[in-house]
Amino acid sequence: MTGLQVVFLLIGAVTLASAVMVVAAKRVMHAALWLILALVGVAAAYATLEASFFAVMQVAVYVGAIAILIIFAAMLTRRSMEDDPARLNKGWPAALLAAGGLLAGLVYLFSRWTGFSSPARALPEGGENIAALGLALTAPEGFLVPFEVASLLLVAAMIGAIYVAGDLRK
């Protein structure tokens, strides 16, 4: 076992443990803090894939923006759940069965797939090619239309979030 594999196993263990804590934590605030650790672990997993751009994007977008958003929402709505001791709804055994069944099915599919052992492709000198990604996102023969649709989606989501969350009666 190489050093990189040991590092990956550590990252995976920390990430999965904090993901379990997100689901199991009693207080929403604690769940949000565990979520930040899980997101950092995912960023580290991206780094082991040599996708350094997305590791940085993960920290900036998820740990930076989305985690702050979730913490604000948790703080704004904190009072309502504190007197309710049960954090799981009544159907949680069925949910556990569904999640466990999906995991078992996925592992069964993986065990029958032969592409598992394919070695990693060679990256060019200096790691991943960010310039190629930028060109692919903005070239008309590449992914210009999905890129513009994604920008439109972001604008629509921003306006919608302001409209829904803002108190417009005042």
Next chain:
Amino acid sequence: MIPLSWYLIFAACLFCIGLFGVLARKNAVTILMGIELMLNAVNINLLAFWRYLWAPKADGQVFVAIVIVAAAAEAAVGLALIISAYRRRQTVNANEMDMLKG
């Protein structure tokens, strides 16, 4: 080198933990956290397949970029909805958000 299978099994575990959170938790904010975990698992899969089967072409990374955009939009709108519902009903319990029930 880390085998591709490790990434896939890691992502599958993360996805299933997130799915359990979405299905089982009462608090709407925690349900959104479960959705974020599921989206992250998808991104790990996409990046792993890009790295092992598609690099150095950039196509696989474009998917990840667009999934991150969609996740940001989803988080913003979802949390706005939760705050709006909290303002009207003083609750974030998903079982009590039944205004649309016939």
